[in-house]
Amino acid sequence: MPNTGPERKRVHVAVGVVSNGADGILVSRRPDHVHQGGLWEFPGGKVEGGETVEQALRRELLEELAIDVQSCQPLIAIAHDYVDKSVYLDVWWVSRFEGEPHGREGQPWRWVAAQDLCTLEFPEANRPILDAIAQRFATLA
Secondary structure, three states: OOOOOOOOOEEEEEEEEEEOOOOEEEEEEOOOOOOOOOOEEOOEEEOOOOOOHHHHHHHHHHHHHOOEEEEEEEEEEEEEEOOOOEEEEEEEEEEEEEOOOOOOOOOOEEEEEHHHHHHOOOOHHHHHHHHHHHHHHHHHO
């Protein structure tokens, strides 16, 4: 359905698919009071003016989870329109980091086996990320 209302600004978000080196992927739960609250997500946040996506990703993962990204590369980019919001997800694969993850903002998080990600409830915009992860692990098998 086309957007017939005023043009909405698309929020640019840096997203990290953080791998623990085995098949574990880090996910966190969105607070109930925010957009898509209560659903699981891959960590990250808004790209601020003057930042590259990689800089934003590093800053957000340090702020949210206390991890320092050591190695990352682009995975997928997704433009998605919700009824109330438009997002552009710049998704990066994080293969190495320093620090022990913990929810600095009180958010629950956990490691999930790649094949079990489909058992969790994610925002609709995250569906292509789940497909990209599944494809990545399928090519490794």
